[in-house]
Amino acid sequence: MATLAHPESDFTVLPEMAADVFTAPLKRPAHVGEDWLEPAQTAYSSDQDEIWDELFTRQMQVLPGRAATAFMQGLERLDLGRGGVPEFGKLSEELGTLTGWSVVPVPMLIPDHVFFWHLANRRFPAGNFIRTRETFDYIQEPDVFHDVFGHVPMLADPVYADYMQEYGRAGWKAMRYNRLKALGALYWYTVEFGLILENGTDLRAYGAGILSGPSEAVYAVEAQSPNRIMLNVDRVMRTDYVISDLQPTYFVIESFEDLYHQTVDRDFDRLYRSLAPAFTYANSAVIDVDDVLHRGTQEYLLRGGRGSGAAPV
Ligand SMILES: [Fe+2]
Numbered sequence: 001m002a003t004l005a006h007p008e009s010d011f012t013v014l015p016e017m018a019a020d021v022f023t024a025p026l027k028r029p030a031h032v033g034e035d036w037l038e039p040a041q042t043a044y045s046s047d048q049d050e051i052w053d054e055l056f057t058r059q060m061q062v063l064p065g066r067a068a069t070a071f072m073q074g075l076e077r078l079d080l081g082r083g084g085v086p087e088f089g090k091l092s093e094e095l096g097t098l099t100g101w102s103v104v105p106v107p108m109l110i111p112d113h114v115f116f117w118h119l120a121n122r123r124f125p126a127g128n129f130i131r132t133r134e135t136f137d138y139i140q141e142p143d144v145f146h147d148v149f150g151h152v153p154m155l156a157d158p159v160y161a162d163y164m165q166e167y168g169r170a171g172w173k174a175m176r177y178n179r180l181k182a183l184g185a186l187y188w189y190t191v192e193f194g195l196i197l198e199n200g201t202d203l204r205a206y207g208a209g210i211l212s213g214p215s216e217a218v219y220a221v222e223a224q225s226p227n228r229i230m231l232n233v234d235r236v237m238r239t240d241y242v243i244s245d246l247q248p249t250y251f252v253i254e255s256f257e258d259l260y261h262q263t264v265d266r267d268f269d270r271l272y273r274s275l276a277p278a279f280t281y282a283n284s285a286v287i288d289v290d291d292v293l294h295r296g297t298q299e300y301l302l303r304g305g306r307g308s309g310a311a312p313v
Pocket residue numbers: 142146147150151192208209
C-alpha cells in the first residue's frame with residue numbers, strides 16, 4: 001500500500017534540506033539550536049495569564065455546539081481552562097498518557113522541515129509568547145493561545161493524533177518533490193480550517209484557526225457566504241488560500257478516520273508528479289468535481305472582507 005511517508009525515511013534525525021527546495025527564509029534566533037526549541041518555556045506574568053483566561057472564556061461562549069465533539073472532549077481531558085497559560089511539562093505528561101504527544105516551546109514560526117520533523121516525532125511546537133491586549137482579536141504569528149488552545153485538544157484524539165504524525169512524515173516527500181505549498185494547502189484546509197459533519201448531520205469545526213479566533217466559528221459553521229465542500233485531497237492540494245481573512249471555502253470530513261485514510265492511503269508520489277508547480281484553484285471557486293454541501297453566496301468576500309468592515313454573514 002502506498003503511504004504518505006517514504007518507507008526508508010529515518011525520522012529520528014533532522015532531515016537535510018536540498019538546496020533547491022523552497023522554504024520561507026526564517027532567521028534562527030541565536031539562543032535556539034537547529035531543532036529551534038526554546039531552552040525553557042516563558043514564565044508568564046499574572047497579566048499574561050489573565051489574557052489566556054479571558055481568551056479562554058470568550059471562546060467558550062461560542063464553541064459549544066460549534067466545535068467538534070473531539071475538541072471539546074480534549075479541552076476537558078487536558079483541563080486547559082484551569083487558569084493561566086498551561087505549563088508545557090505537565091500538559092505533555094497528560095497528553096503523553098493519552099496519545100504519546102508532547103508540546104514543546106518554539107520562539108516563532110519555524111522552518112517547514114523542522115516543523116515536520118517535530119510532528120513526525122509526536123512533538124507539537126507551540127509559540128513561547130502570548131498576544132497583548134492590543135492584538136487580542138487577531139495576530140498573524142501564532143501565539144501560545146492559538147497553538148495550545150486551538151491545536152492541542154485535538155491531539156488527545158487517537159486517530160487525529162496519528163494523522164498529525166503522518167502529516168509530519170509526509171513533509172519529507174513533499175520536500176523531495178518541491179511541493180511544500182501543496183502540502184501546506186492540505187494543512188490549511190484540515191488542521192487549521194477543517195470542518196466535520198458529525199453523525200452525518202451536525203456541522204462542527206475542528207480546525208485550530210477557526211477554534212482559536214473570535215468570529216470564525218460562527219461564520220464557518222453557520223454563515224451563508226462560504227462554500228462548504230466535502231474534502232477531496234487532490235482538489236484541496238491544488239487550492240489557493242489567504243491567511244489574513246475569513247475563508248471563502250471550507251472542506252468537510254465525515255470522520256477523522258475518513259481524514260486519515262484519504263491522506264495516508266493516497267499515492268502522493270503520483271499526486272505530486274501530477275501537480276504543476278504554479279497552478280491553483282481560486283479559494284472561492286466551486287469546480288465540477290466538488291461534492292458541495294453548501295454553495296456560498298460569497299457576500300462577505302464580495303463586500304470587501306475584513307478590510308471593508310463587512311459583516312461575516
Ligand atoms: Fe495553527
